[in-house]
Amino acid sequence: MKTAAEKKIILQVDHLKQYFPVKKDSIFKPKAYVKAVDDISFALYEGETLSIVGESGCGKSTTGRAILRLDEPTDGKVHYMGQDILGLNKKEMRKLRGDLQVIFQDPFASLNPRQTVKQILNEAMAIQEVVEKPKRKDRMLELLGYVGLSAESLDRYPHEFSGGQRQRIGIARALAVDPKLIICDEAVSALDVSIQAQILNLLKNLQKQFKLTFLFISHDLSVVRHISDRVMVMYLGKVVEIAEKKELFDSPLHPYTQALLSSIPVPDPTLKRDRVILKGDVPSPIDPPGGCRFHTRCPFAVEKCKQEEPSLRELVKNHFVSCHIAEDLPV
Numbered sequence: 158m159k160t161a162a163e164k165k166i167i168l169q170v171d172h173l174k175q176y177f178p179v180k181k182d183s184i185f186k187p188k189a190y191v192k193a194v195d196d197i198s199f200a201l202y203e204g205e206t207l208s209i210v211g212e213s214g215c216g217k218s219t220t221g222r223a224i225l226r227l228d229e230p231t232d233g234k235v236h237y238m239g240q241d242i243l244g245l246n247k248k249e250m251r252k253l254r255g256d257l258q259v260i261f262q263d264p265f266a267s268l269n270p271r272q273t274v275k276q277i278l279n280e281a282m283a284i285q286e287v288v289e290k291p292k293r294k295d296r297m298l299e300l301l302g303y304v305g306l307s308a309e310s311l312d313r314y315p316h317e318f319s320g321g322q323r324q325r326i327g328i329a330r331a332l333a334v335d336p337k338l339i340i341c342d343e344a345v346s347a348l349d350v351s352i353q354a355q356i357l358n359l360l361k362n363l364q365k366q367f368k369l370t371f372l373f374i375s376h377d378l379s380v381v382r383h384i385s386d387r388v389m390v391m392y393l394g395k396v397v398e399i400a401e402k403k404e405l406f407d408s409p410l411h412p413y414t415q416a417l418l419s420s421i422p423v424p425d426p427t428l429k430r431d432r433v434i435l436k437g438d439v440p441s442p443i444d445p446p447g448g449c450r451f452h453t454r455c456p457f458a459v460e461k462c463k464q465e466e467p468s469l470r471e472l473v474k475n476h477f478v479s480c481h482i483a484e485d486l487p488v
């Protein structure tokens with residue numbers, strides 16, 4: 158296994174912010190923003206799967222969309238293979254979209270219901286000009302083979318497939334343009350557990366075969382445990398912890414990560430786990446708490462937590478945590 162220093166960074170995100178303006182109900186009120194992603198930085202290494210986890214509204218999907226510029230980020234830098242993505246014009250960005258693909262949660266919504274699989278795959282190849290017209294049919298059959306669909310699928314429409322098969326079409330479409338990095342946004346969340354496992358295994362095999370890098374966004378820790386190399390935990394628009402998967406699942410350092418992990422069902426009924434129940438709801442991202450954003454729900458909060466925002470620091474090698482007193486907390 159390569160050390161962190163030997164790994165090549167494919168994507169570098171620095172101080173990324175994504176604020177959305179809130180409609181004012183009075184002209185006398187100051188302008189307010191939903192701070193969906195608020196100053197986050199991380200690197201993604203070539204060939205790895207980095208998962209982003211957290212509750213709904215933590216900013217994980219917004220991060221993926223901002224990287225792809227599906228929503229234009231408010232501030233920050235995103236470098237893909239050293240290239241400043243946010244500085245690209247429309248034409249340059251369209252060209253880059255071949256390298257950066259996305260697989261969404263709901264394949265039915267992301268596939269055009271009026272197009273056959275053939276038209277869907279053809280369109281992707283035509284836009285990115287990756288395969289010459291006469292060779293496209295062969296390429297389509299090859300793609301269907303990779304994702305486990307038959308050649309007859311080409312002339313069928315999305316509604317004629319099951320949810321798992323539709324997700325396979327979505328994966329084939331992403332592969333059609335020879336991507337290097339795929340953002341999987343809750344890609345298996347809408348599927349039954351047995352189908353989830355099949356799609357996750359398919360993604361893992363394709364990753365090996367095509368040397369793909371995945372940014373895997375999910376709220377489901379069991380799924381994340383299956384597919385990740387590293388895991389990044391977000392809370393209310395901030396990164397609170399990043400570590401190798403085993404390290405994070407074995408020794409979570411942040412109280413929020415500890416609470417999240419304690420909620421994973423244990424398959425063995427003889428094993429008991431102390432479940433950490435967090436008090437209260439997630440605060441509003443329009444007016445997040447000062448200091449540590451988790452202090453309103455943290456069972457270990459001290460006075461400093463209300464005043465000062467903790468920085469993300471490396472407490473154990475390659476294990477980063479954003480908590481003032483993480484070294485003193487029980488693991």
Ligand code: SF4
Nearest residue numbers: 449452455462480481
């Ligand atoms: Fe809890 Fe304080 Fe650590 Fe935040 S900084 S996680 S409030 S102990």
